[in-house]
Amino acid sequence: MSFNIVEFLKSLVGLNVSEYLKTVVGDQAWVNFVSDVLGVVIISTFCLLIVIFLIWLERKVIARMQDRIGPNRVGGRYGLLQTVADVIKLLIKEDITPAGADKVAYWLAPFLTVIAALLIWAVMPFAPGVIGVDLDIGVFYVLAISSASVVALLLAGWGSNNKYALLGAFRSVAQLVSYEVPMILALLVPILLARSMSTVDIVRAQTVPFIFVVPLAAVIFLISALAETGRTPFDLLEAESEIVSGFHVEYGGMKFGMFFLAEFVNTLFMSGFFATMFLGGYRFFGLENLVVGGDWAIGRLLSLVVFFVKMFAVYFVFIWIRGTWPRVRVDQILNFNWKFLVPLSLALILTIAVLDKVIPADAGIYARSSILLLANLLLAMIAIEIMRTVARRKRKGSSVDAVLDVNEVEHHTHDAHHEVAAAH
Amino acid sequence: MTTDQVIFIILSVFTLGTALLVVTLRNLFHAALALMATFLGVAGLYVMLDAGFLAAAQLLVYIGAISILLIFAIMMTRRLMNTTESAFNSQGGASLVTAVIGFLVIAWAVSQFSRVLPQVVQKQVDMKPMSPDVIPYIQSSVAAMGQAFVDPNGFVLPFEIASVLLLAGLIGAIIVAWPKAEDEES
Incomplete structure (x- = not known):
């Protein structure tokens, strides 16, 4: 088959250039290699550049929620070039290494953070066939990379030679390591239903999007994703009033910019991941299989649009939460995780696993989904009822109990002091 | 190369x-x-x-x-x-002995493996024109591993023992961290 410019443009729009090239020049190793390299370049460039837009979006939306206008000077009425100006400012700042910093750790941390933030995009299914690599352990891969990226925070906190940075890093690690647990448990539910850890298989299994089958898992995942990305209401990592600005307090210029960038890339990834795991990813009533004019598979491009709409819808929820919710305290964060989210997600997994076995295999997909949905709602009601009872008991408890509670808290802080003293 | x-x-x-x-x-x-x-x-x-x-x-x-x-x-x-x-530190002698023993054990294990290896390679060569029922098995090694973990002929016993061990560790950690009764009174 000879090269045909119209066919080439068609394949470009249909997002299957590499398949087209293979039919033209034959299945050769270099075609694969070039398309792999191009794919990596496109995905990483997209991730890095979209951040400029994301920051503008976040500032603008937050401003509207707080009854302000937001950026409106640089780049026309809507301040579209505000972030570009900010990036240029960050780039031309002097590069400072604080005195007494551990140079290896201090320099390595921002790079590792960005690398980890980019690596996880490899398994994100943008459209059918448009995915970095369809690993059969896709979800597990994401979890492994994001758990290993915690190391970068410790490096930053320790390498800066600053007590606020170190405290911030400790807080971050405690939060990230803890919230990984409910996140993994919540992700196990769609894995269980799809019977695969590959992101593509999970999207394929969602004839009914999993948010309508297991809404509880979706909510647990959303909460832990907020915590994993360190966003409000879990932004203790950079609580200005308590620890200045967390683990990156000593970083300036583009090194700070890299932490900032990784945070936004991670948040966008979590939005996309939520869309993939619970909203059906790129699927929208069979739109992804649309073929126009007999052989022109336009469906891929349309499903890419669908995926982006879903991803940014979830991202908007993240901004929305940031604009409206107060920050939680550090003890609340861990209590909420270990005493509420983890038991709840364990109960959820047990319920779903048992029900999935009990429901006869020949029950239709809708019957199966509605049974699971009912079980979810029941479980959610039981959890809320338990919380209500506990809260009421606490409120009704005598004042003696309240005093005891305060004593207990004080006692614990004393204990912590002793431990620190002993360590020194 | x-x-x-x-x-x-x-x-x-x-x-x-x-x-x-x-x-x-x-x-x-x-x-x-x-x-x-x-x-x-x-x-x-x-x-x-x-x-x-x-x-x-x-x-x-x-x-x-x-x-x-x-x-x-x-x-x-x-x-x-x-x-x-x-x-x-000054534990050079002991670590030398340990290292030598460890090396010998691993060398022995590898030598055993190299006796098995040709058969495995041969098996793969035999499989080359992959039969349809072999392909899914190879493609989903994770699924095969998961099934081996809960298979009575596989590794169900070590798997369960490991989970009991982990559960014991979990409960132990909770008990260690539990506030003691006399502490609350003081």
Whole structure:
């Protein structure tokens, strides 16, 4: 088959250039290699550049929620070039290494953070066939990379030679390591239903999007994703009033910019991941299989649009939460995780696993989904009822109990002091 | 040399080099970092062996959990900056004996493996025109592993024992952390 410019443009729009090239020049190793390299370049460039837009979006939306206008000077009425100006400012700042910093750790941390933030995009299914690599352990891969990226925070906190940075890093690690647990448990539910850890298989299994089958898992995942990305209401990592600005307090210029960038890339990834795991990813009533004019598979491009709409819808929820919710305290964060989210997600997994076995295999997909949905709602009601009872008991408890509670808290802080003293 | 061999040599040099750094660096924190790099190199070797699940587990468990625990331990117990310990101690003789024994055991195991290896390779050659029922088995090694874990003829006993052990550890941690009754009164 000879090269045909119209066919080439068609394949470009249909997002299957590499398949087209293979039919033209034959299945050769270099075609694969070039398309792999191009794919990596496109995905990483997209991730890095979209951040400029994301920051503008976040500032603008937050401003509207707080009854302000937001950026409106640089780049026309809507301040579209505000972030570009900010990036240029960050780039031309002097590069400072604080005195007494551990140079290896201090320099390595921002790079590792960005690398980890980019690596996880490899398994994100943008459209059918448009995915970095369809690993059969896709979800597990994401979890492994994001758990290993915690190391970068410790490096930053320790390498800066600053007590606020170190405290911030400790807080971050405690939060990230803890919230990984409910996140993994919540992700196990769609894995269980799809019977695969590959992101593509999970999207394929969602004839009914999993948010309508297991809404509880979706909510647990959303909460832990907020915590994993360190966003409000879990932004203790950079609580200005308590620890200045967390683990990156000593970083300036583009090194700070890299932490900032990784945070936004991670948040966008979590939005996309939520869309993939619970909203059906790129699927929208069979739109992804649309073929126009007999052989022109336009469906891929349309499903890419669908995926982006879903991803940014979830991202908007993240901004929305940031604009409206107060920050939680550090003890609340861990209590909420270990005493509420983890038991709840364990109960959820047990319920779903048992029900999935009990429901006869020949029950239709809708019957199966509605049974699971009912079980979810029941479980959610039981959890809320338990919380209500506990809260009421606490409120009704005598004042003696309240005093005891305060004593207990004080006692614990004393204990912590002793431990620190002993360590020194 | 094939590409695989080049990658293998790079990974091995990386793994061994960082492992050497772990035991020679005087700064404990840097030694811990080098240990993480070693784990990463081992994960790379797993990937080369087509054991993707193992590689991800290595990343999750060794770098994401154990190394972090190590670093926390170092930060809690030593002075924070400029920890320069001597890299050597006076237990050279004992460690030499241990190292020699360990080497012999591994060498013996590898020699046994090389006796089995030709058969495995032969089996793969026999399978070359893959029968349809073999392909899904090979493609989903994770599913095969999961089934082996709960198969009575497979590894169900060690798997269950490990989970009981972990549960015991979990409960033990909770009991240790439980506030003591007399503490509350004081």
